[in-house]
Amino acid sequence: MTKRELTRSSTPSQRKEQYDTLQFFTSSPNRYRILAALEQCPRTADGLQNTIDSHRTTLRRNIRELVKRGWVDEESTSNQYRITPTGSRLKRLLDSLFEEVEKVRQAKSVLSRLPEDIDLTPEAIENNEIRTSSQSTPFLPLNTLIGIIDDSNVVKIYTPSLNPRLLSALDNREPLKELEFIGRKSAFRIVEQSVVDSLKEPESHRVLSATELPTYGICLTSDNASLITYNEEMRMSSIVVSDGTNQLSNWLNQRYESIKAVVERDNALV
Secondary structure, eight states: OOHHHHHTOOOHHHHHHHHHHHHHTTOOOHHHHHHHHHHHEEHHHHHHHHOOOOOOOHHHHHHHHHTTTSSEETTTTTTTEOHHHHHHHHHHHHHHHHHHHHHHHHHHHHHHTTTTTTTOOOHHTTTTTEOOOOSOOTHHHHHHHHHHTTSSEEOOOEEESSSSHHHHHHHHHHHHHHHEEEEEHHHHHHHHHHHHHHHHHHEEEEEEEESSSSSSSSESSSSSSEEEEEOOSSSSEEEEEEEESHHHHHHHHHHHHHHHHHHHHTOOOO
16 A cells, blocks of 8 residues: 555544644654654753753653653663653654645745746656755855856856856866856846957857846756755845756757847847
8 A cells, every 4th residue: 555545545443543643742842852852863852951951840841741652661760761662753754744745835936936827746846956045144045156167168158137146167177078058148238348259259158148038047957957946136146956857848949949039039149
């Protein structure tokens, strides 16, 4: 019986127990942290308190609840607590659940920055490497993109916003075996012409522009394909990196060729 079949065959009372178990851990993150700490090694209550950084009374109450439910055992001779086999199994399942929830959360963040009529599903987004910006890591998507370019000899990129660091990374590295750079005309207007000339100086480099282009970006290399999203200020908000073999990669290659066809049809060579 598959996991899905097991889920469908759950009775209402079993489903309630499942919800209660999830609520037990989500209502107090320290309960999960206790399992994670005990999975590493048995610990005393004092050892757990140092690791979890929880109030002593709250910690002991949570330990009692975990023992009561059979996720943790107490060794009376050593005054240590250890995770039970079922507790260890549950902890791994929670890890998988949290990972899946994070994938969905990240996919939602990416899709919210894309046109509503775009034909991409959450599943096509979430099964890839996703890097999103935050207050603590505002340049993570940009740094990821620059890292991809630095490791590649062939780059085809479309971006609606020209970031100075991105242009500098392209301009200051060894000439690429092949570079195709597509941007919006409005973005090129704020870039010094010398920078554009430098980018397209090698014969293997092309720099193109057009007026009506999407508000998301695409970067294709010989190893992967990346989708780039932008916030209201046209700063990178996320990058989704595909290994170049899945549904997202196929979609990005098709969209890039469509964008390039529009540019070439308009004969908009910079």
